[in-house]
Amino acid sequence: MIRSDQIVGSAHTLMRALAPPDDQQHSVTASGLQDLHAGRRVRGASQEDGKTLCRAFRRAARLRTMLGFAQTDNETLVSCLGDRQRAVAAYHALLRRGENALNAIRAGLHHEHPAVREGCCRLLDHLVDTDSMDELIVMADDPDARVRISAFHALACDRCKGDTCAPGADRVLDPALRHLDSDPDPHVRSMAAELVGKFAHTDVRAVAALEASHTRDSSPAVRKKAGWYIPGGTIYERTVPRAPK
Numbered sequence: 001m002i003r004s005d006q007i008v009g010s011a012h013t014l015m016r017a018l019a020p021p022d023d024q025q026h027s028v029t030a031s032g033l034q035d036l037h038a039g040r041r042v043r044g045a046s047q048e049d050g051k052t053l054c055r056a057f058r059r060a061a062r063l064r065t066m067l068g069f070a071q072t073d074n075e076t077l078v079s080c081l082g083d084r085q086r087a088v089a090a091y092h093a094l095l096r097r098g099e100n101a102l103n104a105i106r107a108g109l110h111h112e113h114p115a116v117r118e119g120c121c122r123l124l125d126h127l128v129d130t131d132s133m134d135e136l137i138v139m140a141d142d143p144d145a146r147v148r149i150s151a152f153h154a155l156a157c158d159r160c161k162g163d164t165c166a167p168g169a170d171r172v173l174d175p176a177l178r179h180l181d182s183d184p185d186p187h188v189r190s191m192a193a194e195l196v197g198k199f200a201h202t203d204v205r206a207v208a209a210l211e212a213s214h215t216r217d218s219s220p221a222v223r224k225k226a227g228w229y230i231p232g233g234t235i236y237e238r239t240v241p242r243a244p245k
């Protein structure tokens, strides 16, 4: 059984060893490890050693960050979503905290850093509740395309949710139609098509908008995707409601 302080210790050693070469104190070890990392031969070490070392290093670094987060408050974790080095570990730490972190995640939707807002939308894909659904809907109009993409995913997606159902047409169809028609980013239009597609069997506006997109959108990928959700399209036909017996 490895104790957490041992993992932290060994990860720390590795990270120090891999510090940039201008860190004189560790540069000798660092160059050796970096040679291994780059697949170059180092006396006394095999190429396999290098690969194992790299894997161990990455795992240890992740663990170290995650363990280091044990005492971190929710607000700080949310702001770490904007830090490339720590975003993944912070995301998973927040996901584990679940509804205890929900207030901080909701506040993070207003963060100045787009990556934080995006991360919070992705977290809400799993953690959204009735109270925070409206805030997620507002994010579909965020100025940053990546935020809009994750907001539309979260609004369309049932897979990642627990008990909370995806919201109904009365709440999300209007923004989805608007972005399908005129969002400048093709990925956003594509995600909007998915959301609009959920209402293809129940709302005539949905089919009309998807047909328009299927014929007219400037992006071939969006045209193709819209085609899946209109009558004759694979997803439309697969999801036809069964006639009551």
Ligand SMILES: [Zn+2]
Residues within 6 Å of the ligand: 125, 153, 154, 157, 158, 159, 160, 161
């Ligand atoms: Zn999802």
